[in-house]
Amino acid sequence: MSLTVAGISAHFHDAACGLLRDGRLVAAAQEERFTRIKHDPSIPRAAFRYCLEEAGITIADVDAIAYYEDPVKKLDRQLWMALPHVPPATPPSLFRLDPGRPQREIREVLGFDGPVDIFDHHLSHAASSYYFSGFDEAAVMTVDAVGEWATTSYGRAEGAHLELFEEVRFPDSLGLLYSAVTAYLGFDVNDAEYKVMGLAPYGQPRYIDEVRSLIAVEEGGRFRLDLRYFDFLGGARMFSEELCRLFGAPPREAESELTPWAHDVARSLQAVLEEVLLAKVRYLHRRVPSGNLCLAGGVALNCVAVERIVREGPFRRVFVQPAASDAGAALGAAALSHVRRTGERPDARPLPHVFLGPSFGADEIAGLFRSSPARIVDLRGREDDLLGATADRLAAGKVVGWFQGRMEFGPRALGNRSILADPRDPGMRERINALVKKREAFRPFAPAVLADRASDHFELDHPAPFMVETCRVRSPLDLPAVTHVDGSARVQTVEAASHPRFARLLEAFAARTGCPILLNTSFNLRGEPIVCTPVDALACFLRSGLDCLVLEDVLLDRDGLPESWTRAFAAPEARPARVSDRVYTLL
Numbered sequence: 019m020s021l022t023v024a025g026i027s028a029h030f031h032d033a034a035c036g037l038l039r040d041g042r043l044v045a046a047a048q049e050e051r052f053t054r055i056k057h058d059p060s061i062p063r064a065a066f067r068y069c070l071e072e073a074g075i076t077i078a079d080v081d082a083i084a085y086y087e088d089p090v091k092k093l094d095r096q097l098w099m100a101l102p103h104v105p106p107a108t109p110p111s112l113f114r115l116d117p118g119r120p121q122r123e124i125r126e127v128l129g130f131d132g133p134v135d136i137f138d139h140h141l142s143h144a145a146s147s148y149y150f151s152g153f154d155e156a157a158v159m160t161v162d163a164v165g166e167w168a169t170t171s172y173g174r175a176e177g178a179h180l181e182l183f184e185e186v187r188f189p190d191s192l193g194l195l196y197s198a199v200t201a202y203l204g205f206d207v208n209d210a211e212y213k214v215m216g217l218a219p220y221g222q223p224r225y226i227d228e229v230r231s232l233i234a235v236e237e238g239g240r241f242r243l244d245l246r247y248f249d250f251l252g253g254a255r256m257f258s259e260e261l262c263r264l265f266g267a268p269p270r271e272a273e274s275e276l277t278p279w280a281h282d283v284a285r286s287l288q289a290v291l292e293e294v295l296l297a298k299v300r301y302l303h304r305r306v307p308s309g310n311l312c313l314a315g316g317v318a319l320n321c322v323a324v325e326r327i328v329r330e331g332p333f334r335r336v337f338v339q340p341a342a343s344d345a346g347a348a349l350g351a352a353a354l355s356h357v358r359r360t361g362e363r364p365d366a367r368p369l370p371h372v373f374l375g376p377s378f379g380a381d382e383i384a385g386l387f388r389s390s391p392a393r394i395v396d397l398r399g400r401e402d403d404l405l406g407a408t409a410d411r412l413a414a415g416k417v418v419g420w421f422q423g424r425m426e427f428g429p430r431a432l433g434n435r436s437i438l439a440d441p442r443d444p445g446m447r448e449r450i451n452a453l454v455k456k457r458e459a460f461r462p463f464a465p466a467v468l469a470d471r472a473s474d475h476f477e478l479d480h481p482a483p484f485m486v487e488t489c490r491v492r493s494p495l496d497l498p499a500v501t502h503v504d505g506s507a508r509v510q511t512v513e514a515a516s517h518p519r520f521a522r523l524l525e526a527f528a529a530r531t532g533c534p535i536l537l538n539t540s541f542n543l544r545g546e547p548i549v550c551t552p553v554d555a556l557a558c559f560l561r562s563g564l565d566c567l568v569l570e571d572v573l574l575d576r577d578g579l580p581e582s583w584t585r586a587f588a589a590p591e592a593r594p595a596r597v598s599d600r601v602y603t604l605l
């Protein structure tokens with residue numbers, strides 16, 4: 019019997035939809051990519067519609083929708099936490115407290131009349147990792163800010179069976195600890211935690227005792243925050259005045275200069291996070307002495323902590339759900355629904371890739387330019403020429419927008435919606451920042467490397483296709499654009515079998531330069547979601563200073579752009595908002 023289940027996450031952060039057909043993950047996407055609203059939390063109408071189109075089905079073919087958290091349990095916590103502090107005349111806050119909203123919007127916005135399965139948030143996270151890990155059995159750990167009540171959970175899984183046997187409950191939360199200090203350091207909560215991680219290697223752990231005083235690590239899986247330092251229980255901000263006194267300074271102003279003090283606080287926070295995670299992973303191994311560990315939850319996106327768990331932890335193999343935050347929990351909910359309905363686990367093979375989003379044909383893309391005044395190079399049916407021309411430009415120091423195949427699911431661009439450049443160029447980090455990223459100069463870019471050459475350049479003894487962990491750089495080449503100040507890099511290994519065109523591009527670049535590595539960063543402007551459609555990519559190209567755009571088989575150099583286009587897009591007021599929203603329906 020055939021079974022089709024859609025998993026949904028929404029109403030907090032990074033809404034997403036994923037579709038399982040007979041246990042096989044056929045499509046998944048985050049809503050932000052379609053609406054062009056970063057971290058869009060809305061019920062994922064466009065992502066759901068896309069998943070149906072990709073599978074070639076209608077809503078009548080969907081047997082169940084699985085939702086990634088229990089809104090009634092969540093309300094219980096929200097009432098405990100916030101209601102006394104919500105002023106009576108703040109409808110948005112009260113709206114968020116409506117436990118009927120997910121079901122209602124699944125009916126009214128998505129138009130689905132069938133069964134809705136509700137799963138606990140951390141169980142959805144756990145399932146998003148275990149059921150896609152390829153392991154027959156594993157220990158499972160999830161860590162985020164908060165779900166309903168749980169903030170950390172510990173579990174075991176074997177075959178189709180997955181159970182969580184212990185949890186740490188709100189307000190004791192590693193995610194909230196990290197977010198509170200992120201806010202104190204002047205960065206956006208739920209968005210910029212990775213910047214604090216990137217800042218950490220510049221500092222010294224001078225404040226490690228102060229950070230340790232924020233969290234008491236207890237027996238078993240437990241830990242406890244000292245709530246004197248935090249104000250997220252209904253307060254207007256994440257941290258209290260007491261925290262400012264502890265670190266001896268007022269909160270850093272957003273966008274102000276980053277001082278050694280901020281570096282040291284970031285380093286100390288990161289060190290304590292790693293310390294606590296390692297202790298709890300060791301505890302989990304004592305309870306579940308498996309060789310395999312599955313990780314998920316937003317804190318599992320901390321790739322530096324993951325590296326330490328891989329290197330120093332007791333588990334031989336570690337699988338991190340690539341979309342470890344709430345977007346990925348949609349996949350977990352779908353998997354749980356599949357298990358509930360069949361008694362069997364979904365597809366037991368390891369997740370082969372995350373190219374689960376929309377693709378656009380080469381003919382369709384070439385057709386966009388049929389009447390345009392842009393001078394495109396149409397290389398349809400001539401892949402060697404396309405790769406050669408792209409590699410020539412990269413070797414000449416050009417920055418290339420590279421758009422191929424199906425869009426990635428999760429936060430990382432992995433060679434289908436990527437900006438690529440020569441990692442050996444010492445000026446490249448600044449150049450890309452100036453052209454497109456406009457981001458903090460302290461953050462390094464990531465390298466993509468041919469899998470069979472990876473160990474020549476990086477201390478890595480296993481495939482790393484998803485950029486979920488860092489490792490040491492040991493390359494005979496100088497790779498300043500992708501090496502962090504502490505000598506680490508967040509590497510993506512590229513296999514020809516699962517990612518043939520990107521692998522061949524790396525080979526073409528290596529043939530010209532001797533370097534089988536490219537700088538790979540996500541294809542988007544600062545503050546915007548990664549591009550989804552060819553027109554998103556074209557708009558990003560026009561609004562940035564990228565040198566070259568490759569859309570499937572069509573190559574477009576900056577000097578091939580008509581002046582009227584560059585003039586129109588240079589004026590900030592002419593920048594189109596929500597480009598993708600319009601174009602997705604047109605294409």
Ligand SMILES: [Fe+2]
Nearest residue numbers: 162315316344
């Ligand atoms: Fe979560």
